[in-house]
Structures are given as structure tokens and as C-alpha cells.
Amino acid sequence: MADNSTTTASRLGLRIVALAYVGMILLLPVGLLFWRTFENGVGEVWDQLTNPAAVHAFRVTLIVAFWAVLGNTVFGLGAALLLVRHRFPGKRVFNALIDLPFAVSPVVVGLALILVYGPNTSTGSWFADRGIDVIFSLPGMVIATIFVSLPLVVREVVPVLEEIGDEQEQAAWTLGASKRQTFLRVTLPAIRWALAYGVVLTLARALGEFGAVAVVSGNVVNKTQTAPLYVRNAYLNFNQQGAYTVAFALAMIAILALVILNLVRPKEHT
Amino acid sequence: MGISVRNVTKRFGSFVALDDVSIDIPSGSLTALLGPSGGGKTTLLRVIAGLERPDTGVVDIAGTDSTKLPPQHRNVGFVFQHYAAFKHMTVFKNVAFGLSIRKRAKAEIRKRVMELLELVHIEHLANQYPGQLSGGQRQRMALARALAVEPEVLLLDEPFGALDAQVRKELRAWLRRLHDEVHVTTAFVTHDQEEAMDVAGRIVVIADGKIEQTGTPDELYDEPSSDFVMGFLGPVTRLNGRRVRPHDLEIVSPSTPDAVSGHVARVVRLGFEVRVDVATDKGEVWVQLTRGDADRLALVPGAAVGVRAAHESVVGPARAATQT
Numbered sequence: 001m002a003d004n005s006t007t008t009a010s011r012l013g014l015r016i017v018a019l020a021y022v023g024m025i026l027l028l029p030v031g032l033l034f035w036r037t038f039e040n041g042v043g044e045v046w047d048q049l050t051n052p053a054a055v056h057a058f059r060v061t062l063i064v065a066f067w068a069v070l071g072n073t074v075f076g077l078g079a080a081l082l083l084v085r086h087r088f089p090g091k092r093v094f095n096a097l098i099d100l101p102f103a104v105s106p107v108v109v110g111l112a113l114i115l116v117y118g119p120n121t122s123t124g125s126w127f128a129d130r131g132i133d134v135i136f137s138l139p140g141m142v143i144a145t146i147f148v149s150l151p152l153v154v155r156e157v158v159p160v161l162e163e164i165g166d167e168q169e170q171a172a173w174t175l176g177a178s179k180r181q182t183f184l185r186v187t188l189p190a191i192r193w194a195l196a197y198g199v200v201l202t203l204a205r206a207l208g209e210f211g212a213v214a215v216v217s218g219n220v221v222n223k224t225q226t227a228p229l230y231v232r233n234a235y236l237n238f239n240q241q242g243a244y245t246v247a248f249a250l251a252m253i254a255i256l257a258l259v260i261l262n263l264v265r266p267k268e269h270t
Numbered sequence: 271m272g273i274s275v276r277n278v279t280k281r282f283g284s285f286v287a288l289d290d291v292s293i294d295i296p297s298g299s300l301t302a303l304l305g306p307s308g309g310g311k312t313t314l315l316r317v318i319a320g321l322e323r324p325d326t327g328v329v330d331i332a333g334t335d336s337t338k339l340p341p342q343h344r345n346v347g348f349v350f351q352h353y354a355a356f357k358h359m360t361v362f363k364n365v366a367f368g369l370s371i372r373k374r375a376k377a378e379i380r381k382r383v384m385e386l387l388e389l390v391h392i393e394h395l396a397n398q399y400p401g402q403l404s405g406g407q408r409q410r411m412a413l414a415r416a417l418a419v420e421p422e423v424l425l426l427d428e429p430f431g432a433l434d435a436q437v438r439k440e441l442r443a444w445l446r447r448l449h450d451e452v453h454v455t456t457a458f459v460t461h462d463q464e465e466a467m468d469v470a471g472r473i474v475v476i477a478d479g480k481i482e483q484t485g486t487p488d489e490l491y492d493e494p495s496s497d498f499v500m501g502f503l504g505p506v507t508r509l510n511g512r513r514v515r516p517h518d519l520e521i522v523s524p525s526t527p528d529a530v531s532g533h534v535a536r537v538v539r540l541g542f543e544v545r546v547d548v549a550t551d552k553g554e555v556w557v558q559l560t561r562g563d564a565d566r567l568a569l570v571p572g573a574a575v576g577v578r579a580a581h582e583s584v585v586g587p588a589r590a591a592t593q594t
Binding site for chain 2: 190
């Protein structure tokens, strides 16, 4: 009895500590953000969201996020297949390199991209001669976003590919399926939820990216300003309502994507 | 026709998995590839299926040189030890996979798949997912899936290895019956000599990447070509330095002329059989008796007895040595 009650008490204590921790670090800030956003009524929120500069910032963010997600989905899938299904020299180095974006600060990523693609560099002027500005324009922002979110799809897909093994694929071959048919009918369906999860995480990361994009975009209002950059500008210019509203909208898009994925994903599959 | 493998060698790095192997698997036969783990039997099966490419040698399937053909074009059915079920497809879709790849008509696929599911007795599970099936049911589904495309040869890699003992015994008997019905040239890999002798009409013993012996279960058991095959196929003991099977020995009175004399060291009852260890001048001999014989002899530890071969003709090594 005594043992039982102490374990119950300690379990309860642990639960309270965990909840308090999550509450202080996650729920309270997000909750306050929600409250501050709507404290002056829905009309204010609507005005802030439809403000032309905010609309433009959202559009830029969505364009950048779309290309970053597309690029990282294709690359992530290819890299995961390469890492799990093939042997090649330099595989360990390749595997380590994929995690590099997690280790490097986004600001450093932005500065490094300027070193390579900046207007005064040879690579930058090569592109400029062909009418493509990389830095202070969309291509550079897309590259920066791809860089910072590169590992997400790979790291979601690799463990699932390892877990399912290659016997299903070999069985498909012996049944007459070509490599392409095998990929589309056997491999892809087996990893689809991991891939979807990786895509949603990449989307969330791309929507919220600040540091790297801040460096390479130039932060020009109505041109290269993304939604996170807009939030910062609005906050610094004492437009707190605008900052809270756009920040809240950004958070909601990412959270919604996660929630939808978890709702449609069947429980027994991974 | 059937399968013909000629001088196949396969290395993985410095490890030689198959060393100049040549075998024939006759058309319509049910052949076991038997051997210890790591002996190369699975590699041989995968080479036949085209899942591994041999370094040298030729694989001929039903009269076609298939050495360079990819697995897609060899027309083999392959059953994996761990089933390799397509987890995201229903049982029906799993079995229909090969036919839908071949773009057969819907009605034809439906008919053929239902026939096969009935053949393997899982027609009631057609709309279930593999995750909802037992191991034995999954393996039967894998077998139906392999048979759906009417393969020239059926290859099974340790098909019962992941199943528990009772299910394994049932599936063995069932595979034998299935082969009687379908008659497809079949080769299966096993490391269990009892399973090989129970199911197969022919056995190929493989060890260390080489073929040790090929023959019917009786030939291999009674006329092993090497000490290895003799020891691998069944129990072995030594009488006067000669290797014999314990059930080919009998216990007689110590004064019997050609018997080796000794005394009983141990008597162990194992259900219907009795294991008697007899200490002789040249070491201990293990004699296997039926319970009735043991009771009649009324053996007790310490008793003086004689041991001799029950029927001279089945004593292995001397005869095997002259044969090879």
C-alpha cells in the first residue's frame, strides 16, 4: 500500500512537472500570442491581414516555401534511397553532410550564400549576365530556405526505408515489376506517411525561416520581404497588432498542416 | 529442362559464397537445398532468381540461358523467409500484383486470384491486410502471389524458418501436397535435414560454397558420400572407430563372436525410444533402441553387454568410401 501510494504520488508529480514545463515554454507564449492578436477584435485582425504589404509578404513566403518544399522532397527522396539502398564511396561523408544545416546557424548560411552568389562574386556575376539575380531576390531566398530545411525529408524517410527492407522490392521484381513500377507501387506507398511528415516539417520550417532569408533577401517591402521579416519590421515600427497577427497566421498554417496530417494518417501505418 | 547451374562462383568481398557450383534441378521436381547456415544455399537460390549476379558461370532456366536476364524476365516465383508481403495492399491485391503488372483483364485477375486463394485456403482473408494475418497465413499468401504469374520455377528461401514448430509441420505436408497438384519445378532452401527429407524428392547438400552430394533422401541417408553428409543427415556414433547410425546397432550378449564388448553406462528413456550409452575399450557407443527391445533386454547400468551392427549392409563409411 505504502509503495503504491508513493509511486502514484511520484507519477503525479512527474506529470505536473512535465505539464508545467511544456506550459511555460510552449503553451503560455502561443496562448498569449493568440490573446494579443484578438484582443482588439476580429476586425483589427482582418485589417492587418489584408494590408497590402502583409499580403505581399505572405505571397513571397508561400512562393519560397513551395519551391523549397518541392526541391527538398525530390532531393530528400533521392538522397534517402541512395543512402539506404546503395553503396558508394563517400557515403558516410554524404550522410554527415546532410545534417550540416542543423549544425550551422541560418545567419551563417545566409552570409555563406552571399560569399558564393553575391553581386561581386564570379558565380554571382555569371548568373547576373544571364539576367538572374540570386542574392536580394527570390532564387537566393529559395536556396537559403532549401539549405536550412534540407535534412527534414531525408531524416524522416531513411528510417522507414531501413525498416521495410528491400525484400518487398525484390519480390516485386520477381513478379515482373520494373524498377519504376516497383518504386511507384511498392516503395512509395510504403514510405508515404514518412514522406508526408517530412514535407509538412519542411513546409513549417520554410514558412518560419528568418535568419538565412533575412541576410540574402535584403528585406525590401513589397519585393523580397517574407512574412517572418514582415513580423520583425512591424514589431520594430511599433505596429504590434500587425506583428502579432501575421505571426499568429504563420503559426496557424504550420500547425494546421501538422494537425491535418495526423488526422488523415491511419494509426497502424508509419 | 528444369534448372541447370554450371560452374557458378560468387564472392562477397573476400568471402566465397559459391565455389564453382554445378547442379541440375529436373523439371517438375521438388528439390531441397540443404546445408548449414552460411554455406551458400540462399546465395545459390538468389543467383537462380537473378537477385544476385554470379561472378562466373551460367544459369539456364527451362532451356533459356538466363545468366544475364534481370529477375523481371526470368519467370521465377520467389518466396522469402519473412514473406516480403506488400503491407499496404490487401491479400487480394498482393496475389494480384504480378497479374496487374502484366496488365491482364480485371475479370481474369479476379478469377485467377480467387482460385489461388482457395488453393492455399485463405480465400476468406482476401480483403484483409497482411498485418492481420498469422505467420502461416502470410507465408501461404506469399506462395499464392508467387504462383499467380505461373512461374517456370518456384524458389523458396527457408519458407518455414520464421514459423513455430506446429505450423511448420502443417505447412510442410501442405507444400508437398501442393506440389503434387501444381507440378511446378520447385527448389527450397532449408538448414533442417528433417524438413528436407520430409518434403523433398531430391536433396542437394551444400556446405562451404560447394555441393557435397545430390540424391534422394534415402540415398543420402544410407549412402552418404562423406562424413559431413552422414553427420548432417542424421545421428552418428562410433563403433570400433567406424561411424554408424545409432539405430543400426543392436545390443547382444557379451560373448557373441563379432560383437564389441563393454558395459552399460547410461540408459535414457526418450518417449518411445531409449538411448543406451555403452562404454567400450574404444570409447562410448550410443545405441538407440525401441522401448520394447530395451525392456526385453532389461538393461541396467554396469551390465556387461556386446554391441554389433544390426545389419551389416547399412554401415555407412566403408561402403561410401568404395563408392566415391
